[in-house]
Amino acid sequence: MNRIYLLVLAVFSVACGPKGPLPAKPAENVGRCVYTNGFSKKGECREYRGSKWTEATATADCKDQNKTIELGGTCAEFKETLGECVLGAADKYTWITMIGTDATTCASTKRGCEFFGGGVFGPSAVCGALDPDTSTGTGLPTFQWPELACKDPLPGEPAGKGPNGQVCTWEMISAATEEGRHFEDYASCDRVRTQRPYYAAPTELDATVDDPRMADPAYAAEVNWIKTQINATACVCCHSTKAPEGSSNWYVDQPGNFLNGFFKRGLAMGAGWIDTGGFGTFPVEQNNGFHRATPQTPTETIFVTTDQARVKRIFEAELVHRGITRDQFPAQSYGAGPLDDQRLYQASDCDNGEGVAADGTVNWRLGAARYLYVMEATSSPPGVPPNLDMPEGVLWRFDVPWTGAAVPSGSVTYGVSPEGTTQKAPLMGTAPALVSGKKYYLYVLADIAQPNTRCFFTAP
Ligand code: HEC
Incomplete structure (x- = not known):
C-alpha cells in the first residue's frame, strides 16, 4: 500500500x-x-x-x-x-x-x-519525483562516528593519564590528545577526515618567510605555544602538511609565522569575534583538558585549547596588527556556515506525504537515511556530535553505523529500529506511542550535516 x-x-x-x-x-x-x-x-x-x-x-x-x-x-x-x-x-x-x-x-x-x-x-x-530507494549518494565519505583510542605513550614520552598509563584520545574533529603530544601519534586522522568535507585550499598570503616579529622572543614564544596546542588537536589532520591532498587554508607547519596564512575571517574565529559554537565540542573533562566555543559560550575561540584567554589574546593581536577591527564582524550566529543554517533551521509542515502513516510506516524524501529522528514539534534541529546531535525532545532516533547500508523510506515502522542500526533514543525500552492529531518533527539525514527531510507531520 x-x-x-x-x-x-x-x-x-x-x-x-x-x-x-x-x-x-x-x-x-x-x-x-x-x-x-x-x-x-x-x-x-x-x-x-x-x-x-x-x-x-x-x-x-x-x-x-x-x-x-x-x-x-x-x-x-x-x-x-x-x-x-x-x-x-x-x-x-x-x-x-x-x-x-x-x-x-x-x-x-x-x-x-x-x-x-x-x-x-x-x-x-x-x-x-525521486525514488528514495535508488538515491543514496552524498558525494562525500560516510561520516565515521568518534571513537576513543587508548594507546601506550611513544618511547621517550611520559606515562599517559588514562587507564594503565595509556594516552586516550577521541578520534573526532573537535578532539585533543594530551597537552604536549601530537594528535596523529595517538588517533586516526583518516577517521577525522570523514567528519567534514576535506579539500586542499590556499593560505591568505605567501608570507612564509622572515616575519620580523619572530625576532622578538616574547612574540615567538606565543606563536610556538599555540602551535604546540594545535599539534595536540585533530585540526592537524587537515591544517598541516601531513594532510594527504594538501592542507586546507591555514596550516600549522607553514614556514615562518603560520599566523600570516590565516584569512581575516579565520583570525576572527580564533579571537572569538565570530560565533563558532555550531562546530561542536567535547566537555573539557572528556577531552584532555581542551575545549572550544559552544552555543552557550559563543565568544570562546574555534580552537580547541587548554587556555581560552591566551588563544584569544594571540588572535586579537594578529587582527590588530592587520588593522582589522571588531566592527567588521557584526554580531551573527552563522559562524559555522551550513552547520548553523541547519542548527537554526525553521521547519514547516510536511507537504509531500512525509511522516508516520496510520500503519506506522515512516516516509520521507530525497534519499535513504543514516540518521532518523522523530521529535517533539518544539525540538531544535540536531547539529553535529558530540554535543549538538541530541536536542531536547527526541522521542525516537536510530543511527546506521558507517559500515552499514542507509535505510530507504517506507521500509521502517515507527519505534522499530531496523536491524543493524543503533537506537540512540530512547536508550532503554521502546519509543512512546504518538498521540493522534498531534504534531511531531521528522528529521532525516543522509549523513551527518546532510539533511534530507525536515518537517512537521501530524500523527494519524
Ligand atoms: C577534515 C578536515 C578539517 C579538519 C579536521 C579541520 N578543518 Fe578547518 N578547515 C577545513 C577546510 C576544508 C577549510 C576551508 C578551506 C577553504 O575553503 O578555504 C577549513 C577552514 C578553517 C578555518 C578558516 C575559515 C575561514 O573562513 O578562513 C579555520 C579558522 C579552521 N578551519 C579552524 C579549524 C580548527 C580550529 C580545527 C580543529 C579544531 C579544524 N579547522 C579542523 C578542513 C578541516
Whole structure:
C-alpha cells in the first residue's frame, strides 16, 4: 500500500511540477553563462538576475567559469534539467540551471547546491519525483562516528593519564590528545577526515618567510605555544602538511609565522569575534583538558585549547596588527556556515506525504537515511556530535553505523529500529506511542550535516 502511495505521489509531482522552495525570479537579467562545473564536471547555465548585477560584474563572474557571457541570454532552452540552484540575495541572484537527466545524481546535486554553495535547490520533475530507494549518494565519505583510542605513550614520552598509563584520545574533529603530544601519534586522522568535507585550499598570503616579529622572543614564544596546542588537536589532520591532498587554508607547519596564512575571517574565529559554537565540542573533562566555543559560550575561540584567554589574546593581536577591527564582524550566529543554517533551521509542515502513516510506516524524501529522528514539534534541529546531535525532545532516533547500508523510506515502522542500526533514543525500552492529531518533527539525514527531510507531520 505504501508503494502505491509513493507512486501516486510521484505522478502528482510530475504533473504539477512543484519547484521546491525557490524564491520569486526577478525580471532583470544581464545575460547567461553556459559552462562546466569544475567540481561536479556537469553542465550548468547561470543567469544574472536582479538589479544589483551590472554588465561588468556578470561578465567577470562568467569569466571565472572560464566562459564568455552571452548578454541578454537565458537558460530557458535547457529542458532536461535536474533542477535550479539559486545563490545570493534578492537583488543579486545567481540563478543556475543544473543540466542533466541522471536521477541518481539528484541527491549530490541538491547537496552541492545547499552544502557547498549555500544556495536553495528547486528540483525539476526528474529530481522532485525521486525514488528514495535508488538515491543514496552524498558525494562525500560516510561520516565515521568518534571513537576513543587508548594507546601506550611513544618511547621517550611520559606515562599517559588514562587507564594503565595509556594516552586516550577521541578520534573526532573537535578532539585533543594530551597537552604536549601530537594528535596523529595517538588517533586516526583518516577517521577525522570523514567528519567534514576535506579539500586542499590556499593560505591568505605567501608570507612564509622572515616575519620580523619572530625576532622578538616574547612574540615567538606565543606563536610556538599555540602551535604546540594545535599539534595536540585533530585540526592537524587537515591544517598541516601531513594532510594527504594538501592542507586546507591555514596550516600549522607553514614556514615562518603560520599566523600570516590565516584569512581575516579565520583570525576572527580564533579571537572569538565570530560565533563558532555550531562546530561542536567535547566537555573539557572528556577531552584532555581542551575545549572550544559552544552555543552557550559563543565568544570562546574555534580552537580547541587548554587556555581560552591566551588563544584569544594571540588572535586579537594578529587582527590588530592587520588593522582589522571588531566592527567588521557584526554580531551573527552563522559562524559555522551550513552547520548553523541547519542548527537554526525553521521547519514547516510536511507537504509531500512525509511522516508516520496510520500503519506506522515512516516516509520521507530525497534519499535513504543514516540518521532518523522523530521529535517533539518544539525540538531544535540536531547539529553535529558530540554535543549538538541530541536536542531536547527526541522521542525516537536510530543511527546506521558507517559500515552499514542507509535505510530507504517506507521500509521502517515507527519505534522499530531496523536491524543493524543503533537506537540512540530512547536508550532503554521502546519509543512512546504518538498521540493522534498531534504534531511531531521528522528529521532525516543522509549523513551527518546532510539533511534530507525536515518537517512537521501530524500523527494519524
Ligand atoms: C577534515 C578536515 C578539517 C579538519 C579536521 C579541520 N578543518 Fe578547518 N578547515 C577545513 C577546510 C576544508 C577549510 C576551508 C578551506 C577553504 O575553503 O578555504 C577549513 C577552514 C578553517 C578555518 C578558516 C575559515 C575561514 O573562513 O578562513 C579555520 C579558522 C579552521 N578551519 C579552524 C579549524 C580548527 C580550529 C580545527 C580543529 C579544531 C579544524 N579547522 C579542523 C578542513 C578541516
